[in-house]
Amino acid sequence: GHWGEFGGRFVPEALISALEELEAAHAESQGDPAFLAELDRLGREYGNLPSPLYLAERLSEETGVEVWLKREDLNHTGAHKIRNVLGQALLTKRMGKTRIIAETGAGQHGVASATAAAYFGLECTVYMGEEDTRRQALNVARMRLLGAEVVPVTTGSRTLKDAMNEALREWVASVDHTHYLIGSVGGPHPFPMLVRDYCRGIGDEARAQFLERTGTLPDVVAACVGGGSNAMGIFTAFLGDEDVRLYGFEAGGDGYDTGRHAATITAGQVGVLHGARTFVLQDEDGQTIESHSISAGLDYPGVGPEHAHLAATGRAAYEPVDDAEAMAALEKLARTEGIICAIESAHGLAGALRLAKSLEPGSRVLVNLSGRGDKDMGNVVEYFGFEGEPNAKGEDA
Amino acid sequence: GHWGEFGGRFVPEALISALEELEAAHAESQGDPAFLAELDRLGREYGNLPSPLYLAERLSEETGVEVWLKREDLNHTGAHKIRNVLGQALLTKRMGKTRIIAETGAGQHGVASATAAAYFGLECTVYMGEEDTRRQALNVARMRLLGAEVVPVTTGSRTLKDAMNEALREWVASVDHTHYLIGSVGGPHPFPMLVRDYCRGIGDEARAQFLERTGTLPDVVAACVGGGSNAMGIFTAFLGDEDVRLYGFEAGGDGYDTGRHAATITAGQVGVLHGARTFVLQDEDGQTIESHSISAGLDYPGVGPEHAHLAATGRAAYEPVDDAEAMAALEKLARTEGIICAIESAHGLAGALRLAKSLEPGSRVLVNLSGRGDKDMGNVVEYFGFEGEPNAKGEDA
């Protein structure tokens, strides 16, 4: 349950037996070929896995390095998150539980959880900050359409971290029949390990696809890091490949210097949040500081403990990418490749494009394109000022 | 260029040479293994083809027949339309043209066209009714983000049919360097054939997948029909399989009896619209009648001429599905399978579910799930009244 000083179980004793049960069930299931085969089948037939590996040729031409994209945006529900929810929901069934709860920020993990719940016929309650339910009304509608109950959280800052607090509270009260389907590689052990195991297919697939397509491994693997599930998902397969450099790009928000960001590893201090010891954005006393990012999915003041460990040991490098740099990368990808990615994923791409300038020409960069941008179009319109009516066709008579 | 009395080329002479050029280029390219291989590669690596065939187990249990879904919602850009735009854009390059124009209603074909244009580095102008640019502002933003010019059309009823008129007008003026990337199996020859050929992969894949999975062919193949590209896409492979019944479901709008619908084959008369002879919603004089449907993609007063022929010969049956029935199917699919499909596709599913009641138990129904529902969430919210805030968590202290 620990990576160096990071990880652990900093939760009420009331949850320990559930965590132990979960740990045991996970260990058993990972050794059960029938479980793994069923999960594999689900991924293929329902989740649309494996996702393609895509050489972005026009982008590569512009940057001078080969930019390869792992197209997780093409998965069912539009992001890598389907891997995690299918795994945990199948495990929930295996444990004989009939209900899942989840926290969500912008609503993506909530929608994914509601999707898995619908698929498996599980009850589902999603905790979401009240502010977020208003800003992301369409995702609330998606969850309700999928049959989930959405509970607006009115405590604290009314955003993701408070939704997570509330989910933990609710879990204490319902732990006998309810699984807490956590959305990232954070939280108490075994969650960071569990979620990583369900997401590591990203990297396992990408590594094999890369070898098949190029006969080599990439020089750099890049991903965005909020909680860090997509990044752990793609990093894990490459941890043993010493020549492959791993880069996690955190949300730099308004700019690292402004203090309004979500660059937890770059700017945070070691602490305990939501059940694990990791880097945390916190003040001198250890009170959590609110994070800021244009990307709702990266807007979280903690980070998965395994990332904290990779940062501390130097195996992976973590750097901030601010809103402007991410949005520029999002636009560039749209215009050169016809792919509108999630703003989260645009942070990973932007970091890779920045890095490319210092790489030898022809280097191979693998970026985890963790999700699609449909959910972000409201932000895009606002950011680029696309609101205005385009000019009406004024042809002369 | 004709299917029985249907089809043809009812366009200004000025366009005939471009249509002949297109017909010749299409015929050549379909016989060119290099072109077909490149298109296949694009489909696989970029479009995420082939789309999976999915047995909807919980839905099947509820209905008593096997419901198989062709998951076109998982393609890049979220619908079968990517097949058509990739094909036509590649053909545009082959013809040495540097620009595409397209019409769009709700914006989906416009987004797909802008995507293909970005991918191939083509200029792109999209004509869209002014009313629609307002209602579908996010899709306008998508197109602009992808680098396309969006031209609001202020003539006529300011909707899809007027956008198509305007695209045809514009094409006359720019035909030497511009390809009109038409969005469905309508328009003058060779478009209905061309678009069908690019979409027929849906049925070719599904037929092979079905045989592989079940050892048999489906009893029924169902699809929604607006212009009819997704339906022709899945029907074509089965036309020679006499035992496979083909069903197209048109938009019944407020209800067939109200006259406010888009059930062109069921209610229309033979006529000429947008370059082809086909069924058309028209008044006694032949003036086009405005169609109505909750589904923007089906809201068109014409239909592809090959469908008109299949209807006239009885090879396929066409029936209306009204808004309410379609939305109920959309909700049912979301709740039982965790799939939020496009409202268009929900018409095909709804028709299949209605049909299932009269089929022998265990019959196999293949439905083309032509697109995903992300684009429709605004309508869904409005329709189901999901706007209201869910109740705040009111736990007692």
Added chain:
Amino acid sequence: MRVETAFARSRAEDRAALVGYLPAGFPTLADSIKAVDIMIDHGADVIELGLPYSDPVMDGPAIQKAADRALAAGFRTRQVFEVTEAVAGRVPILVMTYWNLVERYGVDRFARDFAAAGGAGLITPDLIPDEAGEWIAASDAHDLDRVFLVAPSSTEERIASTVAACRGFVYAQSVMGVTGARAATSAAAPELVRRTRAHTDLPIGVGLGVRSGDQAAEIGAYGDAVIVGSAIVNCYLDTEDIPSGHQRLAELTADLAAGVRR
């Protein structure tokens, strides 16, 4: 009157004919009759009556607007026969129509009723001879002229087959664009007329974009007829006052008629 009679006269005067276009029912049903009379009074040799249609893909904004207005006021296909009957006699009356309206009315029935009203023939912007079997039979049966279009993009082969199907005159779409496009000085027009002339002795009318006597004179120098549409429609679109529209139309027609006589 037959189209060939009008062209015989203009050829005898060694000038191009002036063809004036107006949608039937615009600005009102009665005023469309009045307007046609005005055009004839001021020198139009041939009248082209537009049949308002909901989806006029070859027309620019001016003619679209005029057609929309006529339809909104309740214009019905059969009323084009009333207008024809009211104005026929002095000059040939052609109807320019998108094909669906004729199909819907019944091709033979339309030809019969139009001929009975004194009409001379049809101009069919979205019907090419390849699709016109029924119309060719009906026009033969009712002795109506058939005016198909040629365009700068037409191949020699298509020009040949199109003019072979024409009777009365050939409509040369002088620029690649919808009606109303400003391109009266296009180099494409004389070239298209030259190419068409090589395949037929029929008169060749040149359409699209003419607004003035000067432009009419320029086109009349190589075309057998100068076709004016949007400029005529604009006489009424630019004003709410129909009498002043009539006045503008009279002046415009006179100017155009002088142009073809220069």
Added chain:
Amino acid sequence: MRVETAFARSRAEDRAALVGYLPAGFPTLADSIKAVDIMIDHGADVIELGLPYSDPVMDGPAIQKAADRALAAGFRTRQVFEVTEAVAGRVPILVMTYWNLVERYGVDRFARDFAAAGGAGLITPDLIPDEAGEWIAASDAHDLDRVFLVAPSSTEERIASTVAACRGFVYAQSVMGVTGARAATSAAAPELVRRTRAHTDLPIGVGLGVRSGDQAAEIGAYGDAVIVGSAIVNCYLDTEDIPSGHQRLAELTADLAAGVRR
């Protein structure tokens, strides 16, 4: 004062001890001192000072709100020592705190400063003995009590290992739920106390949900201490007028103290 001293007294009186909880800095820093004095004056045997935290996952809405209010008013961790120093002496003072605040202050430094202020020990709702190596060392070094929690879901094995790590008393979370949940009559509580008793001679405090002397009496029948939190906080949350909050707190504490004495 040491925790064992307070329990020795309540045991001698053959009754449960009353443990009163209030976040330091709530309703204000000065009034939190006043409130503790009021509780002690009216019969509280042990005081549990909450250390306000931004993310209190084990607390219900009442205590969350109180903590938020203290933080919004600028409460700093070190001020808990001021409060402790001001109230220590008459009854043992424990601090209940989420672990990040202690880690951030420095575990040994916190223990030292708290002990110096007269504090008796810590209750750590999100720290289990398995993760508590540094705290166990520091509490040993500074002679502070360590109160870990047991819950209805705890296995026998975990109860055994948890109570072995405790010093002072054991906190039995009587229902599966956050603070403030209404479940004073839960069947789970006596069962948990019974199971815990089998593993330790330490006093067992029962928390969560007590609002009245009657409920306190019921729990006091099987628990060694009755822990009251949300009901105390509510004295101040329900009113803007702090003096009347003090008044309500005095009455509530008296009622609870009478309850444990029935």
